[in-house]
Amino acid sequence: MVSISRAEFRGWPNCFQLDNSAAQVIVTSDIGPRIACYRLNGSENILGELGPEEVVPSEFGDYHLWGGHRLWHAPEGRPRSYVPDDAPVAVELVGEDAVRLSQRVEQETGILKEMLVRLDSEGSGVTVEHRLTNTGIWPVELAPWSPTIMRGGGVTIFPNEPFIPEEEKVLPARPIVVWHYTNLGDPRLTFGDRYIRLRTDASRPRQIKLGAMNKQGWAAYLCEGALFVKWFPFFEDETYPDYGCNFETYTAADFMEVESLGPMVTLAPGSRTTHTERWALFADVSEHQKDEDLAAVLEPLVSGAAQPAIG
Numbered sequence: 001m002v003s004i005s006r007a008e009f010r011g012w013p014n015c016f017q018l019d020n021s022a023a024q025v026i027v028t029s030d031i032g033p034r035i036a037c038y039r040l041n042g043s044e045n046i047l048g049e050l051g052p053e054e055v056v057p058s059e060f061g062d063y064h065l066w067g068g069h070r071l072w073h074a075p076e077g078r079p080r081s082y083v084p085d086d087a088p089v090a091v092e093l094v095g096e097d098a099v100r101l102s103q104r105v106e107q108e109t110g111i112l113k114e115m116l117v118r119l120d121s122e123g124s125g126v127t128v129e130h131r132l133t134n135t136g137i138w139p140v141e142l143a144p145w146s147p148t149i150m151r152g153g154g155v156t157i158f159p160n161e162p163f164i165p166e167e168e169k170v171l172p173a174r175p176i177v178v179w180h181y182t183n184l185g186d187p188r189l190t191f192g193d194r195y196i197r198l199r200t201d202a203s204r205p206r207q208i209k210l211g212a213m214n215k216q217g218w219a220a221y222l223c224e225g226a227l228f229v230k231w232f233p234f235f236e237d238e239t240y241p242d243y244g245c246n247f248e249t250y251t252a253a254d255f256m257e258v259e260s261l262g263p264m265v266t267l268a269p270g271s272r273t274t275h276t277e278r279w280a281l282f283a284d285v286s287e288h289q290k291d292e293d294l295a296a297v298l299e300p301l302v303s304g305a306a307q308p309a310i311g
Contacts, residue, residue, distance in 0.1 A: 002097035002119050009036055010049060016091060016099050018117070023124040023281060025117060029091045033101035033115035035069040038228075040124060040281050046221070046228045048149035048255070058082035060108055067149045071113045071130045074145040074241040074261055083108050097121065110136025126279040134267035143241045144262040144275035148230065152254030154223025155199035155287065157298070158247060159216045163193070177211035177243045188251065194291040195298075202254040211245035214260075218302045219247055221258050227285040229302055230260060231278040238263035 007017040012030040019041075026037035037045045048067035055062040058079035064086060072081055083106045092100040098118035105112045116129040134140045150156075161173035176196075178184065186208055190197040198210060214234060221228045232246065240246045240263055248259040262275035282301055288294040 002121055004093060004096070004099065012036070014088070016093075018097070018099065018119040020119055020121060020123075022122065023119065023126075025119050025126055027091075027099055027101055027115075027117055029089050029101065031064075031066065031086050032089045033071055033103055033113055034066065034085070035115075035117060035128070036066075037068070038126065038279065038281065040226070040283055043226065043283065044151070044224075046151055046223065046226055046281060048151050050149065050255075056082055060084060065149065069128070069146065069148040071115055071132075072145040072147060073109075073111060073132055073142040074264075075143070076145075080109060085113075094118070105135050109140070110134060110138075111140065111142075124279075124281040128277045128279065130262075130275045130277075131272055132267070132274075133272040134269055137269050139269070140267045141264060142267065142273075143264045144273055145241075145259065146232075146261070146275060146277055147257045147259040148228075150221045150228065150256040150258055151223055152200050152202065152256065154221050154256065155197050156219065156221050156249045156251075156256060156258055157195050157197050157294070158212065158214060158219040158249070160192070160194055160196060161215060174213040174215060175244045177245050177248075179207075179209040181207050182209055192291040194295055198249050198251055198256075200251050200254050200256050205253045207250065207252040209248060209250040211242050211248040213240065213244045214247035217246075219249070219258055219260070220298065220302065221256065222285060222287050225284050225286070227282040227298075227301065228258075229280050229282070230258060231302075232260035233262075233276070235263055240264065 003019050007015045009015045009026050012028040014029045018025040028036045039045045050065045050067040054065045060079050061084045063082040090102040100116045103113040112133040114131040118127040130144050188199050217234050218231045246261050250257040265273045
C-alpha cells in the first residue's frame, strides 16, 4: 500500500512524499517538475543534492541544477535547454499511488513539461512518465530527455550489445557517441566485454560525456552498495537525437548524470509526446572488476522478475 503525505525536504516546504513498506519517493512543488529524493526505507538518498551555488548562466537567467531527476527536451542547446525551472509547479494526486507535476508553460519555448510519478504498492519500483506538450503556434522538433543526477561516489554501468561471432553477423551493433570534451583514455571510463562503466572522481573536474544506442533498454548506477536501475524503451524504427542516442551519461568530479531519451518527434501545435522510465533500487550489491562476475550480480536484477514491462 502507498501513502502520500505533505513533507519538507531540503528547505522546500511544499513537497509530497510517496511511501510504501520498502521505499520512499519525494517530489517538490516549489520548483520543477523534479523528483528530489528516492531511497530505500532507512537508507540514504540515491539522487544527488546540489546547492544553490551550482548554476549554469544563460540568456534566460541562472539555471540551478539542484540535483534529483528532471525533464528536458533534446537536442541540447543554449539557451533553449536552460530555461530556469525555479517557479512552483501544479500538483495533482492521481489515485492513491501517484502524483502529477505540471510546470507553467515555458514562455521562451512554448513547451509544457509534466511528470507523473507512481510508486508501486510493494517493493521499490517507480514509474516516471514524462510528457511534453507544444502550446505554441509553430511545429517544434524535439525529443523528451530525462536526466537523473546521482549521489557522488559511484559508477554508471550500461550494457554492450551481446557478442555475436563475425561469421554470423557482419553489420555493426550500435553507435557509441562521444562529445568534444570527452577523453576516451580517461581512467574513469572502462570498456569491458559486457559493460561500459563511468565513475565519479572528485579529484578529476574534467567533463566526460558518453552516449549510446542502448537497445537493451537499461542502465544502472552503483554507489556504496546501493544499485539504482532505470529501464527505458528502444524503438528500432525511430530516430534518436545525438547521432542515435537513447542513453547518455555525464560526469565531472563528483557529479554524475544517468539520462535516457525518447525518439525525435515533430510536435504540431497542441500535440504531445511521452517518455516513460521504470526505476528500482537494490541494497547490498557489490561491484566486481571482471565483467563476468559483475554480470552474475546484475543480470538477475536487470532482466529477471524485477524488470518491468514498458513500451
